[in-house]
Amino acid sequence: xxxxxxxxxxxxxxxxxxxxxxxxxxxxxxxxxxxxxxxxxxxxxxxxxxxxxxxxxxxxxxxxxxxxxxxxxxxxxxxxxxxxxxxxxxxxxxxxxx
Amino acid sequence: xxxxxxxxxxxxxxxxxxxxxxxxxxxxxxxxxxxxxxxxxxxxxxxxxxxxxxxxxxxxxxxxxxxxxxxxxxxxxxxxxxxxxxxxxxxxxxxxxxxxxxxxxxxxxxxxxxxxxxxxxxxxxxxxxxxxxxxxxxxxxxxxxxxxxxxxxxxxxxxxxxxxxxxxxxxxxxxxxxxxxxxxxxxxxxxxxxxxxxxxxxxxxxxxxxxxxxxxxxxxxxxxxxxxxxxxxxxxxxxxxxxxxxxxxx
Numbered sequence: 001x002x003x004x005x006x007x008x009x010x011x012x013x014x015x016x017x018x019x020x021x022x023x024x025x026x027x028x029x030x031x032x033x034x035x036x037x038x039x040x041x042x043x044x045x046x047x048x049x050x051x052x053x054x055x056x057x058x059x060x061x062x063x064x065x066x067x068x069x070x071x072x073x074x075x076x077x078x079x080x081x082x083x084x085x086x087x088x089x090x091x092x093x094x095x096x097x098x
Numbered sequence: 099x100x101x102x103x104x105x106x107x108x109x110x111x112x113x114x115x116x117x118x119x120x121x122x123x124x125x126x127x128x129x130x131x132x133x134x135x136x137x138x139x140x141x142x143x144x145x146x147x148x149x150x151x152x153x154x155x156x157x158x159x160x161x162x163x164x165x166x167x168x169x170x171x172x173x174x175x176x177x178x179x180x181x182x183x184x185x186x187x188x189x190x191x192x193x194x195x196x197x198x199x200x201x202x203x204x205x206x207x208x209x210x211x212x213x214x215x216x217x218x219x220x221x222x223x224x225x226x227x228x229x230x231x232x233x234x235x236x237x238x239x240x241x242x243x244x245x246x247x248x249x250x251x252x253x254x255x256x257x258x259x260x261x262x263x264x265x266x267x268x269x270x271x272x273x274x275x276x277x278x279x280x281x282x283x284x285x286x287x288x289x290x291x292x293x294x295x296x297x298x299x300x301x302x303x304x305x306x307x308x309x310x311x312x313x314x315x316x317x318x319x320x321x322x323x324x325x326x327x328x329x330x331x332x333x334x335x336x337x338x339x340x341x342x343x344x345x346x347x348x
Contacts, residue, residue, distance in 0.1 A: 003126065005196050006189075015186040022178050022334075026171070029339035038343055042335035050328045057189045057324045064127055067134050074138040078145045085149055096156060 004062035014056045021049045114312040126314055133318035137325050144329055147281050151336060154273055160263055161270030163341030165278070168233070168260055168271075170224060174338040177220050178330060184213030185327040192320045195303075195313040203316075204303050210323070211296045214289055221286050228275070231258050235275040244272050263344065278337055285333060288326045295319045 025045040033041065055061040060071060089095050112122055119125040155162045191206035228234060232245040246268065247259040255261070260271060299319055302308065308316050 003123070003196065006193065008190070008193060011186065011189050011193065015182065018182045018185075019179065022175070022182065025335050026175050026339060029335070029342040032343040039340055042339055046332050046335050049331045053185060053324050053328050053331070057185055057327075058321050059130075063130065067131055070131065070134045070138060074141040077138075077142060081142070081145060082149060082152070085153070089153060096159075 004059070006056060006059065006062070010056060014052050017052055018049055021045050112311050114307075122311060126317070129314040129318055130321070133321045137321065140325060144281075144284070147277065147284070148332070148336075151277050151281065154277065155336075155340070158266075158270040158273065159341070160265035160344070161267055162274050163344040164260060164262055164266045165271040165274035166337060166339075166341040167344075168231075169278070169338050170227065171338050171342070173220050173224050174334055177217050178334045180213050180217050180220070181327050181330050184210050184217070185324050187213065188320050188323045192313070192316055195308050195316045196310055198310045200303070200306065200309070203308070204300065207296060207300050207303060211293060211300070214293050214296065218286060218289055218293075221282065233275055235272050235279060238279075244275065246271070281333055281337070285326065285329050288329070292319075292323055292326055295322065 025042055028041055028045075029038065032038075054071070060067060090097075115122055115125060119128065187206045187210045191203055191210060194200075194203040194206055229239070229242065232242055232247075234242060235244045237243045247256070248268065249255055249259045249261045260268065262268075296319070299308075299316055302315070
């Protein structure tokens with residue numbers, strides 16, 4: 001059996017990291033950071049949490065390369081959807097600018 | 099075996115090996131890959147709603163802050179913790195299947211289902227709060243159209259009423275609630291489907307179908323469950339937290 005079995009210790013560490021991330025993101029939300037920094041911080045923490053779940057709970061780190069390609073294709077198409085949509089909206093004069 | 103061409107080594111194969119796969123390893127990788135492809139479509143499905151959210155938050159930041167601050171941050175936070183716990187126990191259920199601990203595998207599946215049901219219960223409490231405050235958007239509930247009360251300056255603060263800040267409008271708050279109910283509703287539907295899948299897994303686990311040799315259904319159901327968790331990991335900060343610093347609480 002060549003399947004990689006992730007040890008329980010790793011699962012527990014990831015679980016702890018996710019808990020800390022949740023408390024941290026709720027706590028920092030009440031501080032008034034300059035500009036769009038509140039959103040940037042919230043999304044950074046969310047992305048780190050999601051990455052931990054994907055890499056370890058979902059075993060992507062130990063998966064074949066084809067699985068990586070499939071997963072990264074989702075991010076790629078998501079990026080296209082956001083980029084093309086906002087290249088339209090963000091260039092309209094009623095759309096708020098920074 | 100009736101067919102004479104079946105060799106002895108093929109007969110010795112695991113009974114769960116389907117004939118179009120070479121071996122269990124190939125079958126396992128194909129199952130996981132298929133699930134990942136499905137999850138890509140799910141990411142794009144939820145991605146459309148995240149796009150709508152991003153766009154309108156950018157256009158109406160004050161109204162979205164007001165609407166966001168009216169959500170119950172404690173219920174949202176507790177639900178986030180419950181879902182992370184459920185993902186942890188799901189990962190352990192997969193682990194226990196891989197190493198052949200059948201009793202623990204069944205226990206962790208049940209615990210995961212309890213967490214999932216707890217999440218939906220808290221979600222129902224939240225939805226009911228919104229129903230009481232007339233915050234269900236449009237005329238989704240014909241007898242209770244979207245019609246929230248607003249705290250007036252000088253009057254005693256009522257947490258059931260919206261507290262508008264400069265630049266916010268009730269009509270734009272309604273837009274937030276359309277997006278809120280669409281996203282959390284679709285997420286809750288995924289949780290309900292997840293619970294159905296878990297019941298299926300539990301039934302076959304108790305009957306001893308899954309072990310170190312064969313556990314594709316447990317593994318790929320785990321992938322689905324973790325995906326639903328990830329959606330919530332983004333929904334919690336985006337719907338409940340952003341705008342907390344902008345005031346207008348209540």
